[in-house]
Amino acid sequence: xxxxxxxxxxxxxxxxxxxxxxxxxxxxxxxxxxxxxxxxxxxxxxxxxxxxxxxxxxxxxxxxxxxxxxxxxxxxxxxxxxxxxxxxxxxxxxxxxxxxxxxxxxxxxxxxxxxxxxxxxxxxxxxxxxxxxxxxxxxxxxxxxxxxxxxxxxxxxxxxxxxxxxxxxxxxxxxxxxxxxxxxxxxxxxxxxxxxxxxxxxxxxxxxxxxxxxxxxxxxxxx
Amino acid sequence: xxxxxxxxxxxxxxxxxxxxxxxxxxxxxxxxxxxxxxxxxxxxxxxxxxxxxxxxxxxxxxxxxxxxxxxxxxxxxxxxxxxxxxxxxxxxxxxxxxxxxxxxxxxxxxxxxxxxxxxxxxxxxxxxxxxxxxxxxxxxxxxxxxxxxxxxxxxxxxxxxxxxxxxxxxxxxxxxxxxxxxxxxxxxxxxxxxxxxxxxxxxxxxxxxxxxxxxxxxxxxxxxxxxxxxxxxxxxxxxxxxxxxxxxxxxxxxxxxxxxxxxxxxxxxxxxxxxxxxxxxxxxxxxxxxxxxxxxxxxxxxxxxxxxxxxxxxxxxxxxxxxxxxxxxxxxxxxxxxxxxxxxxxxxxxxxxxxxxxxxxxxxxxxxxxxxxxxxxxxxxxxxxxxxxxxxxxxxxxxxxxxxxxxxxxxxxxxxxxxxxxxxxxxxxxxxxxxxxx
Numbered sequence: 001x002x003x004x005x006x007x008x009x010x011x012x013x014x015x016x017x018x019x020x021x022x023x024x025x026x027x028x029x030x031x032x033x034x035x036x037x038x039x040x041x042x043x044x045x046x047x048x049x050x051x052x053x054x055x056x057x058x059x060x061x062x063x064x065x066x067x068x069x070x071x072x073x074x075x076x077x078x079x080x081x082x083x084x085x086x087x088x089x090x091x092x093x094x095x096x097x098x099x100x101x102x103x104x105x106x107x108x109x110x111x112x113x114x115x116x117x118x119x120x121x122x123x124x125x126x127x128x129x130x131x132x133x134x135x136x137x138x139x140x141x142x143x144x145x146x147x148x149x150x151x152x153x154x155x156x157x158x159x160x161x162x163x164x165x166x167x168x169x170x171x172x173x174x175x176x177x178x179x180x181x182x183x184x185x186x187x188x189x190x191x192x193x194x195x196x197x198x199x200x201x202x203x204x205x206x207x208x209x210x211x212x213x214x215x216x217x218x219x220x221x222x223x
Numbered sequence: 224x225x226x227x228x229x230x231x232x233x234x235x236x237x238x239x240x241x242x243x244x245x246x247x248x249x250x251x252x253x254x255x256x257x258x259x260x261x262x263x264x265x266x267x268x269x270x271x272x273x274x275x276x277x278x279x280x281x282x283x284x285x286x287x288x289x290x291x292x293x294x295x296x297x298x299x300x301x302x303x304x305x306x307x308x309x310x311x312x313x314x315x316x317x318x319x320x321x322x323x324x325x326x327x328x329x330x331x332x333x334x335x336x337x338x339x340x341x342x343x344x345x346x347x348x349x350x351x352x353x354x355x356x357x358x359x360x361x362x363x364x365x366x367x368x369x370x371x372x373x374x375x376x377x378x379x380x381x382x383x384x385x386x387x388x389x390x391x392x393x394x395x396x397x398x399x400x401x402x403x404x405x406x407x408x409x410x411x412x413x414x415x416x417x418x419x420x421x422x423x424x425x426x427x428x429x430x431x432x433x434x435x436x437x438x439x440x441x442x443x444x445x446x447x448x449x450x451x452x453x454x455x456x457x458x459x460x461x462x463x464x465x466x467x468x469x470x471x472x473x474x475x476x477x478x479x480x481x482x483x484x485x486x487x488x489x490x491x492x493x494x495x496x497x498x499x500x501x502x503x504x505x506x507x508x509x510x511x512x513x514x515x516x517x518x519x520x521x522x523x524x525x526x527x528x529x530x531x532x533x534x535x536x537x538x539x540x541x542x543x544x545x546x547x548x549x550x551x552x553x554x555x556x557x558x559x560x561x562x563x564x565x566x567x568x569x570x571x572x573x574x575x576x577x578x579x580x581x582x583x584x585x586x587x588x589x590x591x592x593x594x595x596x597x598x599x600x601x602x603x604x605x606x607x608x609x610x611x612x613x614x615x616x617x618x619x620x621x622x623x624x625x626x627x628x629x630x631x632x633x634x635x636x637x638x639x640x641x642x643x644x645x646x647x648x649x650x651x652x653x654x655x656x657x658x659x660x661x
Contacts, residue, residue: 217254
C-alpha cells in the first residue's frame with residue numbers, strides 16, 4: 001500500500017498520483033484535513049483509503065475505484081460518479097451522489113439535504129437519516145435510507161426508486177408511495193448484498209417513486 | 224338623412240393583434256406559449272452605435288492590404304492548453320436533442336474550417352460532434368445530462384453554464400416530440416416526456432461553492448483545459464466579477480437576444496437585459512479586478528455581422544459567440560421552405576416552434592426525414608463562409624478606425640444614435656461629447 005500524506009504533498013500531487021497509478025494499486029491518504037476535490041476523476045480499479053475527513057467533491061466523477069473515507073465528507077461526495085464504490089464511515093453534507101450515473105455510495109452516518117439529487121443510475125445507501133429534498137429530480141437508480149427522510153422527499157422524481165425504513169417527513173411533488181412488490185424486495189436485497197450489508201428482514205422498508213403526473217404538459221382544447 | 228360622422232377603426236396599442244391572439248391561445252390551451260429563439264421585441268442593440276472612421280485626427284489603415292489581426296487566445300489564465308482561435312467568433316452551446324445530429328456536425332465542420340471553436344449543449348457530447356470539431360467546448364449544465372468524465376477529458380475547454388440570455392434564472396426545456404431513443408438514452412430520461420431541466424446546479428449554489436467546483440474540474444482535467452463560466456445578462460457587473468473571482472479563465476455573457484431551443488415566450492421577452500447593456504458593466508468588473516484581457520470576455524446574444532463583432536470588441540469583449548445566426552447560415556428559416564412554414568402556421572423568417580420538432584430546414588428536429596434535408600458538409604461550408612464574411616467585415620471597420628488588431632478597437636471609436644444606447648454603451652451621443660450617466 002502506498003501512503004500519500006497531505007503534510008508532504010499537495011492536492012495536485014496526490015490527485016495526479018491517483019489518476020496516473022496502475023490498475024489494482026492501493027493507497028492510503030493521511031491528513032486530508034477537509035481538503036476539497038480529493039481523489040477526483042480516478043479512472044481505474046484501485047483501492048483508496050482516506051484516513052480523516054474530506055471537504056467538497058471527494059471522489060467526484062469516480063470510475064471503477066473503491067474509495068473509503070474514514071471520517072466525514074463535505075458537499076458533493078461522489079458527484080457524477082460512473083462506477084466503483086465510495087464508502088464514508090461518518091456523516092456527509094449536501095448533494096451526496098449528485099447526478100451519479102452508476103456505482104455505489106455507502107454512508108454509515110447521516111446525509112444532509114439533497115442526497116441523490118438528479119441521480120442517474122447510482123445506488124446510494126444511507127444507514128442514518130437524509131435531509132430535505134433528497135432524490136430531487138432523481139432519474140434512475142436507488143436511494144436506500146435506513147433512518148428517516150426529511151421534507152419533500154423525491155420531489156419531481158423520474159424513474160428512480162427510494163426505499164425508506166424510517167419516517168418520511170413529507171413527500172415532494174409527484175412523489176408517491178408505491179407497492180413494495182417481490183421484485184422490488186429482491187432489487188433492494190441485491191443492492192444491499194452488493195454493498196456487503198446483511199439484512200434479513202426488509203419489511204420495514206417502504207418504496208417511493210414517481211406518480212408520473214409531471215411527465216408531460218397538460219394541454220386543454222377549449223375550442 | 225344626415226350621414227353620421229365616423230372615425231377610423233382604432234386598434235389598441237395595448238391590446239394589439241399579437242396580444243389578442245396570445246390571449247385566445249392561452250384561453251384555448253391552458254398552457255403558456257413555448258417557443259425557440261431569443262427576444263423578438265425591439266431592443267436597444269448594436270445598430271444604435273456607429274463607428275467614427277478615421278479622418279484627419281486619426282489615420283486609417285489601408286483597407287484591403289494592411290494586416291489586421293483576428294486571432295485570439297481564450298483561457299490562458301490558469302490552463303496550460305488555452306484555445307487559440309483564428310477568429311474571435313465562436314459557436315455557442317446548442318444541444319444534440321434540440322438540434323439534429325446533422326446540424327451539430329455542420330456546426331463543428333464550419334467552425335473547424337475557419338479555426339474557431341464550437342460548443343456542446345444540454346445533453347452531452349456526440350461522437351459526430353467531437354469528430355468534426357477541432358476545438359470543442361464541453362458544457363457543464365445544471366441537468367448534467369450526458370455528463371461523464373470520459374467526454375470531459377476529450378474536451379478542449381469546459382464551460383460551466385450558470386445561465387442563458389434567453390432565460391436568466393430558468394432551466395432548459397425539451398419537449399417530448401424530440402425525445403427519441405437516442406436523446407432519451409443520452410439524458411437517462413423516459414422517451415417522450417416533456418423534459419424541463421433544473422435551473423440550478425445540483426452540487427453547488429453560490430460563488431464560493433463555484434470556486435471549489437472549478438477546482439474539482441481542474442483537478443479532474445489536470446489543469447490543462449480552460450474553464451469558461453457562462454452567465455445570462457442580468458447583473459453582468461456582479462456576475463462577471465464573481466465568476467472571475469471564482470477562478471474562471473473566460474467569462475461568457477449572453478444577452479437577452481440570445482436564443483434558446485425552447486422556453487416560455489413570457490420568459491424570453493421579459494427577463495434579462497439586452498446584450499448592448501451587458502458589455503460595459505462586464506468589462507468594468509474585469510478592469511476593477513485588474514483582469515481585463517487576462518480573463519477573456521466573450522459576448523453573445525443577437526450577434527449578426529462583422530459590425531456587431533467589431534462593436535462588441537470595441538466595448539471591451541475579447542470575442543463573441545453566435546448561435547441563432549449560425550443556424551440561419553445553415554438554412555434555418557430559409558424562404559425556400561416557405562410553403563412548409565405556412566403549413567405549420569408560420570412564415571420563413573418568423574418560424575420559432577423549434578420545440579415541436581417539425582423544422583422544415585431539418586435543423587431543430589430529430590425527425591429522420593426532415594433532418595436529412597441538411598447536408599452537414601454543405602452546411603459546414605456555408606457556416607464557414609458566413610464566419611469568414613463576418614471576420615472580413617470586422618477587419619474592414621477596424622482598419623477604417625486605424626486598428627491593426629480587432630482587439631485594439633476601443634469605446635473611443637464609437638458614438639451612439641440614441642440617448643439610451645449612449646447610456647448603455649457608455650459612449651457619447653453622436654455629434655456630442657455627452658455620455659448619459661457618466
